[in-house]
């Protein structure tokens with residue numbers, strides 16, 4: 654399966670973001686990719702929480718979702734993208750959607766861990782002010798040989814979520830669409846945690862990131878990457894560019910890493926204390 658990780662600088666306009674997404678999808682299709690992964694808030698990145706909630710979409714009736722579905726169909730491309738989904742009342746879900754190559758919704762994941770953080774030398778962000786946290790772990794089959802585990806941004810700091818997806822859902826590929834802050838990215842958290850999740854779960858990681866300046870008040874770290882199950886960064890984008898990077902995923906590499914280093918059989922605490930097991 655050939656995949657593309659897409660990077661962009663979303664703003665508070667569906668139309669502007671969709672025209673960038675169209676460009677990335679066209680390029681991914683031209684490069685014979687089967688799947689395109691887009692960052693958190695790929696459809697809309699609000700400058701205020703009120704704006705984000707006001708623009709939240711209903712998946713079933715949204716014309717924005719329809720545009721993504723048309724793109725998937727047109728290019729015969731599986732697409733992972735993110736938007737805020739209306740939750741009723743004053744809040745929204747921070748949702749990742751996976752479309753198949755016919756444009757059908759294959760999976761919907763509502764971000765579980767909300768970023769309520771006073772970032773050292775950075776902004777104070779309080780995601781829970783406008784977002785309702787999800788409660789379900791979500792995975793889906795992609796490309797025949799892969800089980801994709803859906804996670805979003807700040808989830809990256811909660812390794813137990815990745816382990817639950819690996820051991821209970823049989824995941825061997827994780828998506829981590831993100832809008833990582835610059836200070837936490839510059840401190841090395843982004844690449845270190847992504848590589849750790851890949852190594853400890855012996856799985857591919859596709860981390861599509863927002864990049865550069867969205868508005869006067871908001872900037873993201875960029876550096877989208879694809880990491881293989883041995884922890885090697887096999888594709889990476891820069892701090893600001895809008896582009897895709899490509900990788901051919903090899904299911905045999907997952908198998909050989911897991912066979913040579915069988916941590917699934919050695920995880921004494923995981924099995925005894927947590928009771929997680931393979932599906």
Ligand SMILES: O=C(O)CNC(=O)[C@H](CS)NC(=O)CCC(=O)C(=O)O
Nearest residue numbers: 694768778780806807832833834837
């Ligand atoms: O709210 C939106 O419009 C889009 N969502 C985000 O930007 C989210 C919540 S504020 N950002 C993160 O989770 C950053 C995590 C991070 O940077 C870290 O863990 O260091």
